[in-house]
Amino acid sequence: MSIIDAAKKRYSTKVFDPSRKLTNDQLQQIKALIRLSASSVNSQPWHVIVAATDDAKQRIAKAAEGPYVFNKPKILNASHVLVFCSKTTIDDDYLSDLLACEEQDGRFSNEQSKQRMVDGRNFFVDLHRKTLGDADHWMQKQVYLNIGSLLLGAAAMGIDAVPIEGFDRDILDEEFDLNAQGFTSLVVVPIGYHSADDFNADVPKSRWHDEKIFTEC
Template sequence: MTYNTIEKLQWRYATKRFDPNKILSKEQIDILKQAFNLTATSFGLQPLKLVVVSNAELKKQLMKASFNQPQVRDASHLLILCIEEKIDHNFIIDHFRRVEDTRNTPREILEPFEKNLIASFTEKDSDEIRDWMVNQLYLTLGALLTVCAVEKIDSCPMEGFEPEKYDMFLGLDKMGLKSVIVMPVGYRDESDFFKNLKKVRRGVDELTIDFD
């Protein structure tokens, strides 16, 4: 089983050309949504949203705000990973309400943690909170890339786009969201030059340190 996982990670690469005629199933997209939801985040706050675009015309328009990179247009779906515009005390209170409802945890146990977390975020400036949210987003990106590999879904994480144009075009700014990463997903095109290239990595021995 472990070796099979490594094989799948070897199979994965940042796909540059997608086959526009191959579409992911609803079940496959649901797996990615569930993986996004289940990924660990600090304090379990999940200051994130996942936007899923399958509309062909929308993808064409977003390609213009992605420096005309064709994978945005040709992929089956375009995933847009966003952070919340702000985290305030109401956001934190809502989280602890979910904890209370889901786990039936007594309020007297949760309240001290809730107050401490609100106090901690109150002390941070907006840049600190934004950096923290972006860090949480990259955790979910790593999880999604791994799940894509396991499920044999091709993907291409991209920072090469214009977030402000995405936010305005999709109305994300009106939803209190800011796009950070886009990730086309689908099936590789057989003409993609990169699909047969060997991975270039520093190697396990160089990247890991053991204390036995």
């Protein structure tokens, strides 16, 4: 399947088939997609909860009550549910650990290249931490980059998914003690296979035409 075919095929699944499950190999590929995602200055300010059991999905579904109850079946019937979380702060200890990880992975050919990474990353981190004061929003943008990559990659694998923002973040944060770990829940993404009853599976895709969204110069 070409990347364009995957983009055309991908859609927001409304009804999952609870009898169909991802294989362990598929799940490992999904996790690899997430781990390998791009992020500004390689900041990777995310954590992802991977719910595979019914009990784990029930915990996530606690945040889909009241005005969000229409999302509950998606969470309960999907093969797996991913909760994308964003860091709430990006401190010097985190940056130090990140640099050590990069060095261990052989990212730097010499001390000069390492220092260039430090200087470049610190510039953008401090721009958002100190100058603009929007570090939390900046980190959330990185998580959304990851989610976009995951959605397209899953479609290329023949796996259905739906990104959900309609849930009670406070309930989910408390359920998994996320704030104490320096994170907050951002988007819930059930993944699996759509049901034959999914009304959205055959709805034609609608997008703006080229002249509406591109300026070529």
